[in-house]
């Protein structure tokens with residue numbers, strides 16, 4: 387699974403950090419860092435994070 391976060395859209399809501407802390411990390415209010423290639427054991431968490439982002443900034447590509 388590959389992910390991209392649209393950083394222009396991201397407003398720092400941090401739902402992703404809360405749901406998948408091993409993949410997303412927030413540095414300051416809006417500087418989101420993420421692991422583009424998501425390990426297998428994090429897929430479900432990342433799907434939930436993508437669904438939970440209030441501005442749909444997380445794009446998930448499969449496989």
Ligand code: F3S
Nearest residue numbers: 396397400401402439
């Ligand atoms: Fe940004 Fe959405 Fe996460 S706004 S911090 S990608 S929940």
